[in-house]
Amino acid sequence: MPDEKIITFRIRRFDPESDSAPHWESYAVSVFEGMTVLEALHKIKEEQAPTLAWRSSCRMGVCGSCGMFVNQFPQLACQTQVLHLRSDTISIEPLPNYPNVKDLVPDLQPLFEKHTQVKPFIICLDDIKEMENPSGEFLQTPEEREAFSQFTYCIKCGLCLAACPTVATDPRFLGPQALTQAYRYSADNRDGGVQNRLDSVDAFHGAYQCHMAGACSHACPKGVDPALAIQLLKRALILDHFGFRKKETQTAAVLPLADVVKELEAFAPPPRTVK
Ligand code: FES
CATH class of the missing domain: 3.10.20.30 (Beta-grasp domain)
Structure with missing residues (x-):
C-alpha cells in the first residue's frame, strides 16, 4: 500500500x-x-x-x-x-x-465507585409521592436543559482521572468525573438532591480538593470540561450553604399526562390531505 x-x-x-x-x-x-x-x-x-x-x-x-x-x-x-x-x-x-x-x-472500579458515591440520578426530595408514583412528565424547557447539557456527554472512559494530578496524590479524591456528574444532576431543574450529595461532595476528598490544574478538561475526548463543572459545583455548594436553594418549582413542573398530550397536539402540524 x-x-x-x-x-x-x-x-x-x-x-x-x-x-x-x-x-x-x-x-x-x-x-x-x-x-x-x-x-x-x-x-x-x-x-x-x-x-x-x-x-x-x-x-x-x-x-x-x-x-x-x-x-x-x-x-x-x-x-x-x-x-x-x-x-x-x-x-x-x-x-x-x-x-x-x-x-x-x-481496573476502572475506582471510577465507577466514585461515580456511584455522588448519587448520579434525579432526586425529588420535595415531592417523594410524585417521585415514587409519577402522575405525569417532568417538563423542561430547552434553556433549562442547556444549563447542564454539556456535562451529560460523559462516556465514563476514565481519562480525566488518569490525567488528574490530584488523583495521583490523593487516590480518595472523588475526581473530575464524579464531581462533574454531581454538578450535572444538581444543576438539573428537576432535581432537589444537592443536600443528599453533600456527604461525598462537600467533604475532605470532595470538590474543594480540586487544585484547578485543568488536565481533566484537556484529556476529555467529549469536550465535557470537568474543570468548569467543578468550579460551578463549588459555587452551587456555597449558595446552598447560605440558603439559596433551588425553588420548589422543580416538581411543580410536573403536568398530568393528559395535559402534556393536549400541549403536544396544539403544536402538531395540521393533517395532510392526499388529493
Ligand atoms: S472502543 Fe469504544 S471508545 Fe474506543
Missing part, C-alpha cells in the same frame, strides 16, 4: 500470572494514513503478540473502554490516529492512577 510508514510501538506488558514486574516490548508496524492506535494494536496482536491484552468495543469513541496512556497522554485508542502523533516511536501504557489488570487493561 502506498504511503505506508514503519512505526515502532513500545508497549508496557504485564501478566500478573507470569511476570513479577511490568516490562517493555517493541513491535514494528507498517502504518497507513488514517490508521488508529486501536487498529495498530489489532495488527500487533494478529502478527506478533497474540497474548497482548487491552479493552475496546465500539471503535468509534462511544463506549469509553479503550482509554490508554499513549505517548504519555491519556487518549482513546480508537480515536487517535497513529500518524497524527508525529512520532516514529510510540509508547503505550495502561492508564495511570488505576490498578493494572493486565498489559493495557486498567
Whole structure:
C-alpha cells in the first residue's frame, strides 16, 4: 500500500500470572494514513503478540473502554490516529492512577465507585409521592436543559482521572468525573438532591480538593470540561450553604399526562390531505 510508514510501538506488558514486574516490548508496524492506535494494536496482536491484552468495543469513541496512556497522554485508542502523533516511536501504557489488570487493561472500579458515591440520578426530595408514583412528565424547557447539557456527554472512559494530578496524590479524591456528574444532576431543574450529595461532595476528598490544574478538561475526548463543572459545583455548594436553594418549582413542573398530550397536539402540524 502506498504511503505506508514503519512505526515502532513500545508497549508496557504485564501478566500478573507470569511476570513479577511490568516490562517493555517493541513491535514494528507498517502504518497507513488514517490508521488508529486501536487498529495498530489489532495488527500487533494478529502478527506478533497474540497474548497482548487491552479493552475496546465500539471503535468509534462511544463506549469509553479503550482509554490508554499513549505517548504519555491519556487518549482513546480508537480515536487517535497513529500518524497524527508525529512520532516514529510510540509508547503505550495502561492508564495511570488505576490498578493494572493486565498489559493495557486498567481496573476502572475506582471510577465507577466514585461515580456511584455522588448519587448520579434525579432526586425529588420535595415531592417523594410524585417521585415514587409519577402522575405525569417532568417538563423542561430547552434553556433549562442547556444549563447542564454539556456535562451529560460523559462516556465514563476514565481519562480525566488518569490525567488528574490530584488523583495521583490523593487516590480518595472523588475526581473530575464524579464531581462533574454531581454538578450535572444538581444543576438539573428537576432535581432537589444537592443536600443528599453533600456527604461525598462537600467533604475532605470532595470538590474543594480540586487544585484547578485543568488536565481533566484537556484529556476529555467529549469536550465535557470537568474543570468548569467543578468550579460551578463549588459555587452551587456555597449558595446552598447560605440558603439559596433551588425553588420548589422543580416538581411543580410536573403536568398530568393528559395535559402534556393536549400541549403536544396544539403544536402538531395540521393533517395532510392526499388529493
Ligand atoms: S472502543 Fe469504544 S471508545 Fe474506543
